[in-house]
Amino acid sequence: xxxxxxxxxxxxxxxxxxxxxxxxxxxxxxxxxxxxxxxxxxxxxxxxxxxxxxxxxxxxxxxxxxxxxxxxxxxxxxxxxxxxxxxxxxxxxxxxxxxxxxxxxxxxxxxxxxxxxxxxxxxxxxxxxxxxxxxxxxxxxxxxxxxxxxxxxxxxxxxxxxxxxxxxxxxxxxxxxxxxxxxxxxxxxxxxxxxxxxxxxxxxxxxxxxxxxxxxxxxxxxxxxxxxxxxxxxxxxxxxxxxxxxxxxxxxxxxxxxxxxxxxxxxxxxxxxxxxxxxxxxxxxxxxxxxxxxxxxxxxxxxxxxxxxxxxxxxxxxxxxxxxxxxxxxxxxxxxxxxxxxxxxxxxxxxxxxxxxxxxxxxxxxxxxxxxxxxxxxxxxxxxxxxxxxxxxxxxxxxxxxxxxxxxxxxxxxxxxxxxxxxxxxxxxxxxxxxxxxxxxxxxxxxxxxxxxxxxxxxxxxxxxxxxxxxxxxxxxxxxxxxxxxxxxxxxxxxxxxxxxxxxxxxxxxxxxxxxxxxxxxxxxxxxxxxxxxxxxxxxxxxxxxxxxxxxxx
Numbered sequence: 001x002x003x004x005x006x007x008x009x010x011x012x013x014x015x016x017x018x019x020x021x022x023x024x025x026x027x028x029x030x031x032x033x034x035x036x037x038x039x040x041x042x043x044x045x046x047x048x049x050x051x052x053x054x055x056x057x058x059x060x061x062x063x064x065x066x067x068x069x070x071x072x073x074x075x076x077x078x079x080x081x082x083x084x085x086x087x088x089x090x091x092x093x094x095x096x097x098x099x100x101x102x103x104x105x106x107x108x109x110x111x112x113x114x115x116x117x118x119x120x121x122x123x124x125x126x127x128x129x130x131x132x133x134x135x136x137x138x139x140x141x142x143x144x145x146x147x148x149x150x151x152x153x154x155x156x157x158x159x160x161x162x163x164x165x166x167x168x169x170x171x172x173x174x175x176x177x178x179x180x181x182x183x184x185x186x187x188x189x190x191x192x193x194x195x196x197x198x199x200x201x202x203x204x205x206x207x208x209x210x211x212x213x214x215x216x217x218x219x220x221x222x223x224x225x226x227x228x229x230x231x232x233x234x235x236x237x238x239x240x241x242x243x244x245x246x247x248x249x250x251x252x253x254x255x256x257x258x259x260x261x262x263x264x265x266x267x268x269x270x271x272x273x274x275x276x277x278x279x280x281x282x283x284x285x286x287x288x289x290x291x292x293x294x295x296x297x298x299x300x301x302x303x304x305x306x307x308x309x310x311x312x313x314x315x316x317x318x319x320x321x322x323x324x325x326x327x328x329x330x331x332x333x334x335x336x337x338x339x340x341x342x343x344x345x346x347x348x349x350x351x352x353x354x355x356x357x358x359x360x361x362x363x364x365x366x367x368x369x370x371x372x373x374x375x376x377x378x379x380x381x382x383x384x385x386x387x388x389x390x391x392x393x394x395x396x397x398x399x400x401x402x403x404x405x406x407x408x409x410x411x412x413x414x415x416x417x418x419x420x421x422x423x424x425x426x427x428x429x430x431x432x433x434x435x436x437x438x439x440x441x442x443x444x445x446x447x448x449x450x451x452x453x454x455x456x457x458x459x460x461x462x463x464x465x466x467x468x469x470x471x472x473x474x475x476x477x478x479x480x481x482x483x484x485x486x487x488x489x490x491x492x493x494x495x496x497x498x499x500x501x502x503x504x505x506x507x508x509x510x511x512x513x514x515x516x517x518x519x520x521x522x523x524x525x526x527x528x529x530x531x532x533x534x535x536x537x538x539x540x541x542x543x544x545x546x547x548x549x550x551x552x553x554x
Contacts, residue, residue, distance in 0.1 A: 007200035154192035220434035247466030
């Protein structure tokens with residue numbers, strides 16, 4: 001289901017009606033909500049018919065302002081329950097037959113007669129000023145337990161159309177939903193469309209933004225470790241016979257664990273949500289027919305199994321939500337699910353600009369634009385040869401390590417050093433292509449220990465790493481709140497744990513000698529300091545010089 005909402009600021013001109021028609025033709029919404037139509041009685045029906053809707057409801061203007069239109073198609077079972085000059089509340093069935101309640105709200109332009117739907121961060125102007133009514137409205141939203149749906153595309157939805165210092169943009173147009181709605185429609189998308197023909201831009205809400213199905217990469221779930229047979233299953237999978245180098249043998253065992261765990265999850269562990277429903281039904285049946293001590297024992301056993309399943313479900317969603325803490329004494333599954341689904345909606349790339357500045361929302365074109373951009377960034381056509389790099393480095397006056405430092409760096413790698421490094425890794429950081437986070441190796445260290453140690457020692461002996469273990473996933477992290485250009489994303493690599501262990505060992509060995517390799521001004525390499533410290537110092541110096549020049553000026 002798709003809903004389009006727009007504060008059109010008057011439909012008296014044919015250009016505004018044509019814009020409504022264009023929006024309806026391009027985006028094909030199931031429901032259209034228009035605010036500040038400023039139409040007299042009978043004109044609203046002409047508008048929704050011209051936009052292609054068969055049914056609608058009109059709220060007339062008051063004086064020369066206000067006016068609402070709600071339009072929809074006959075195929076939707078829609079019932080209007082409440083209407084006023086500022087809101088329309090409806091009940092309907094979505095495309096799957098699920099009941100949904102929606103309230104369309106129009107905030108009065110007079111500050112004295114409404115509370116703005118704003119956060120202080122969602123205002124841009126060249127002059128400082130407070131936003132009226134923010135705290136009270138946010139308190140109302142909190143009391144109703146509503147989520148501010150994550151929007152994409154445009155950052156702001158309203159402009160005052162003024163110039164220079166009086167120019168202001170704000171995000172006035174929003175959509176809110178309950179936690180239950182977010183969990184029911186995890187693939188929702190909310191887009192802020194460009195501001196055209198009005199000082200407001202339309203907003204477009206899709207209940208389910210469909211994308212082509214693609215298999216998700218394997219991820220080892222934390223909840224699997226709670227099963228009593230998990231450790232023995234891992235031990236059997238790891239004992240597979242393998243040949244080749246130490247790294248090749250490790251790779252073979254990792255792949256066998258992946259295959260075994262996937263099959264075990266299907267046949268033994270099962271889908272947690274389905275198992276919970278089955279146990280709940282069994283528990284209800286037993287509790288309704290208690291008549292003996294044996295029934296009481298059975299009830300206690302089923303209740304214990306259900307508690308275990310609910311703990312597993314909570315661990316599953318806590319891991320996906322990347323939450324580092326779990327509240328004790330309360331069931332937080334719904335909270336974790338909402339965090340995951342809101343973050344996924346926020347990080348979803350729905351449209352992007354190409355090199356010519358044209359916007360596309362076609363998934364295949366978006367992928368092509370991203371791949372071309374990063375291929376050009378990391379192209380190696382101008383790659384320098386090794387000898388020229390060494391010559392350039394030797395010509396520079398840079399600090400070098402002493403012979404004592406070199407001997408310490410080249411000292412043999414002990415098993416205890418490798419083990420300590422493995423347990424220094426963040427257990428729940430995003431895994432690489434093998435799908436195994438650090439907690440897998442920490443949890444089953446007694447099983448995987450010597451394969452990890454042998455592979456790491458072999459790397460430091462040969463200086464080369466087996467190519468499949470060096471593979472990474474590249475993920476794009478938004479650098480700005482509403483990214484719409486490739487440059488608005490930062491690529492980061494999700495590496496396999498074996499790569500992280502090797503990197504961490506190098507860091508640990510170099511750390512004691514960093515004072516000999518860097519200057520005190522290289523704050524980015526000094527623990528407890530930040531590169532922005534130098535920026536603050538530069539600002540202070542410039543400010544002092546400016547004040548000094550004023551002091552000595554005639």
